[in-house]
Amino acid sequence: GAGVSQTPSNKVTEKGKYVELRCDPISGHTALYWYRQSLGQGPEFLIYFQGTGAADDSGLPNDRFFAVRPEGSVSTLKIQRTERGDSAVYLCASSLGTSGNDEQFFGPGTRLTVL
Amino acid sequence: AQSVSQHNHHVILxxxxxxxxGCNYSYGGTVNLFWYVQYPGQHLQLLLKYFSGDPLVKGIKGxxxxxxxxxxxxxxxxxxxxxxxxAEYFCAVTQFSGGYNKLIFGAGTRLAVHP
Incomplete structure (x- = not known):
């Protein structure tokens, strides 16, 4: 596909469980971002990858959250011991990564519900 | 820390x-500014952006x-x-640093247009 894709589109889990959320960026985009959007709020930055490395993870709320991008393309956001407060839409965006002025293209998001 | 305020949460026209x-941001240095739009059932997309130059920026759809x-x-x-x-409209600001843009979003304004 031409755009950023995210799977699953919806995820319902129970408190305490582990979840993985996947992001497929636009082909050729080296920069990848994760954001979290809680109900009634704008997206909040979580982490930024340039290639395989996490260049800025300052937005991860605590050590239950972790993200990887082992081959510089697909990224997985991992949440351990989920809590009800983790319920939100998790957005992924990618950009060319050649310049700070590159446009970020957003995926449709994964809606996570923790019961 | 940077922040973005959108004064109207709901607008009906x-x-x-x-x-x-309205959109106001709190950072005194050089910033990049954006408006994103999210149509019902669709993902975030860029409406317009300002980096430098003419302060009046024209975007898509008028x-x-x-x-x-x-x-x-x-x-x-x-x-x-x-x-x-x-749609829902989000204002965002970034402080360009290290070759990437970490978007800081406002809470959004939900616009309903009646025929």
Missing amino acids: SEAASLEL FEAEFIKSKFSFNLRKPSVQWSDT
């Missing part, structure tokens, strides 16, 4: 009415925004709205 959505540095504002305008403009 009739078709052909004029639109102005939208424009004016950067007023002295007021730390970047208000979005459209002279005559259409029913298809019904």
Whole structure:
């Protein structure tokens, strides 16, 4: 596909469980971002990858959250011991990564519900 | 820390009415400014952006925004709205650093246009 894709589109889990959320960026985009959007709020930055490395993870709320991008393309956001407060839409965006002025293209998001 | 304020959370207009959505940010240095739009059932997409130069920026679908540095504002305008403009609008700011843009979003304004 031409755009950023995210799977699953919806995820319902129970408190305490582990979840993985996947992001497929636009082909050729080296920069990848994760954001979290809680109900009634704008997206909040979580982490930024340039290639395989996490260049800025300052937005991860605590050590239950972790993200990887082992081959510089697909990224997985991992949440351990989920809590009800983790319920939100998790957005992924990618950009060319050649310049700070590159446009970020957003995926449709994964809606996570923790019961 | 940077923050973005969008003063109107919900706006209801009739078709052909004029639109102005307020956005203020809190950072005194050089910033990049954006407006994103999310149509019902779709993902976030860029409406327009300001990096430098002419403070009056024109975007897609007849939208424009004016950067007023002295007021730390970047208000979005459209002279005559259409029913298809019904969507949620997000203002965002970044401080360019290290070759990437970490977007800081406002809480969003939900616009409903009645025919």
